[in-house]
Amino acid sequence: MQEITVSLIVENVARLCQEANFDLPSDVRDALQEAADLEESSQGKRILGEIYENACIAQQERIPLCQDTGMVLVFVEIGQDVHVTGGSLTEAINAGVARGYQDGYLRKSVVADPLHRKNTGDNTPAVIYYDIVPGDQLRITVMPKGFGSENCTALGMLKPADGLDGVKRFILDAVDKAGPNPCPPVTVGIGIGGTADKALLLAKRALLRDVKSANQDPDLAALERELLEAINKLGYGPGGLGGRITALAVHIETYPTHIAGLPVAVCLNCHAARHKTWEWRGEKVE
């Protein structure tokens, strides 16, 4: 068994929130550079250049990549042999978010109640997903999610008869409807199967994959390539002002589903595809 104190969790969540907002992951940077070579529109090339330069400034000056520093999603994988001491894990994560957003001069974008809309002042609460896994390690991923792209999320409860063609149409239509609004070039996370909520979570988690990664199933990998090609024929391009590169990647995740259903969820991430992970493996406690 391993023991971890909540103070270590607070400290690291605070750090992850800041790093995620200041440092564009290197896979996204590489993809942006590659996109600039492929982009045909000079306007699009210019915008890709601005996005790249923006990432350099953000990293050097510790300024957020985007003023929408997001609502924080936290994905926790906790080994079943880990014991958290000194307080509540959920409270520690929220305390880390509050500290990170205060210390990092990040925008506080969360309102306490969706209808009354008073700002909580510290960007909490986070949206936290826990997975209990075998082992004695802890893995925390922080994903600040901007709402320009979040507002473009789509869920389709298709009929089994709609089949693969229906799934493709639904996805393409969702990206087409979003158009310039989610700050293209986007990454497209897709969840197929499960229940409605499961499909959405799969789609959201798919956004955490490395930009260049492909699904391990060759059929799904081929579908990812096909959809990316189709999306990049929509014409929106960087910034949505016209061009080739509307998306940098399409990532599909699937799950078993019910005989009566074919749920499809589409989650988009803007080009500021922010996420950071911390893995902890402490000393054994005898």
Added chain:
Amino acid sequence: MSKELQRENRGYLNSGSSQQCGSGMNDDQELIQIQLPLAEGITKELRVGQRLLLNGVIYGARDAAHQRLIAALEKGENLPVDLRGQVIYYVGPTPPRPGRPCGAAGPTTSSRMDRYTPQLLEYGVRGLIGKGRRSPEVINAIRKYGAVYLAATGGAGALIGRCIKEMQVVAYPDLGPEAIYRITVENLPVTVAIDSRGENLYEIGPAQYRRI
């Protein structure tokens, strides 16, 4: 100024340049210097696709501030800031680090302001800065009142923040990041997205590259 404005757009939407990544601010399209507030009649000379560098004062306002502005207009009250002839920037900046005027300050999605915009244009707002599509009602109002909608690069918050020299809350401080800010900008890069004739870059641009 007007000579520059009357220059024909050189069809850059079709031109392919081999611009290297990281030097995006130095591409070959002409940049037109604009002094704010926009002089009477200038907006009618601006043409879709032109790239501008804005200098002077703009006002930052987004969802909650718009809601309050419209409520005040509907009650016949004076607005807390005189926005007639001014440019509104849809922005909710991050708090500045000590000693700096501004943090990240890129545009937010304009369409959320669509339901308020025609009334503000009727009231006398002359320019709008944001990102993304506008509704047909907004486009009609832009045409009717001879206004202009300018696109800033979404997600380039740190880069745009550098163009901001001064920023202060001038109304609704209780709204935090959604307050109204008076923002002094230097060479803020924007693209004319919808001009006073209603020509719309969010239609024209993608149509040239659409293959579906």
